[in-house]
């Protein structure tokens with residue numbers, strides 16, 4: 036006797052064809068037809084093998100042999116549709132889902148992360164070795180087992196017998212830019228530890244220092260930056276060129292903003308180098324398509340020249356800025372900011388005080404665009420000169436807001452309590 040439940044549960048005969056109409060999913064149809072073949076004699080074991088084989092073949096077709104044994108998270112989305120025969124409904128199609136998953140997986144293995152130097156010893160860009168340990172350090176090359184080495188810029192220049200090292204210590208703080216070739220930075224690195232790896236290949240770098248920056252606590256610190264030209268590969272094997280800007284800072288975005296505000300000439304030099312590298316990258320991609328006789332290596336010889344231009348622009352930009360700031364009053368303001376700040380506080384009116392909503396500091400806007408920055412506790416952080424346009428920009432964006440009488444009086448009381456002697460955070 037037949038099991039009655041199987042009759043009552045049986046679905047009504049289907050009247051529509053089991054295939055989707057061609058206008059809806061012409062692309063999917065061939066893949067669906069392939070599926071049912073595997074099902075009749077499938078055991079869990081054979082199904083597993085089939086899945087492994089499918090993923091492996093797809094991976095190898097896309098990227099070649101897997102470089103490591105990092106597991107691939109595979110979440111496929113599909114429905115099992117009962118019918119005659121039963122079928123699997125993948126949406127999006129299986130090929131597409133697999134391709135997306137594998138591409139994301141491979142991109143996560145990529146060795147390039149902006150602002151970090153790849154560490155071949157840990158096989159990672161996000162280990163502790165990938166960034167300088169202090170603001171004054173630059174990348175000084177790889178050690179034999181592929182771990183990045185960091186060195187104070189002054190010490191590094193000494194090691195290189197660069198005579199400009201004493202300029203770093205002059206009273207008005209000269210800035211030095213120096214270019215180094217990739218092979219120089221990799222000469223101690225051993226081959227099994229990434230010396231000729233194309234996943235993260237350092238072509239060369241320009242180091243720049245020291246820039247005077249105001250730290251989180253209001254103290255001045257000396258910042259050095261390593262600008263690196265790095266070659267890497269996309270999952271499809273195309274050459275990528277990056278300008279890796281490496282510097283020490285807890286909050287990278289915040290540091291970049293301060294740097295751009297204080298040193299516009301760095302931003303301009305950096306953009307130009309980035310644009311030239313991007314242009315070269317495009318030429319390399321076209322080369323691959325056309326299959327012309329020119330070798331990528333030949334094009335890549337332009338990279339040192341791009342770095343050389345970057346070095347010149349950084350050095351020149353700094354000198355031009357020096358010339359512009361020779362104006363006596365600005366210079367006094369730069370040299371003894373605390374005296375100037377306190378003198379301006381004496382003569383300030385209430386409408387000269389503003390609250391910086393982003394930094395949560397108090398701004399005193401003095402004469403001729405000279406501004407003084409204080410913490411709310413009355414510590415003098417820094418002074419700078421700002422043009423009319425930039426000033427209006429800050430009001431318009433709501434970054435600077437007027438202070439009301441109470442806020443202003445309470446701030447002035449705090450300042451008076453500190454006295455002019457002990458309130459500097461920058462001296």
Ligand SMILES: [Zn+2]
Nearest residue numbers: 154157162164
């Ligand atoms: Zn490491």
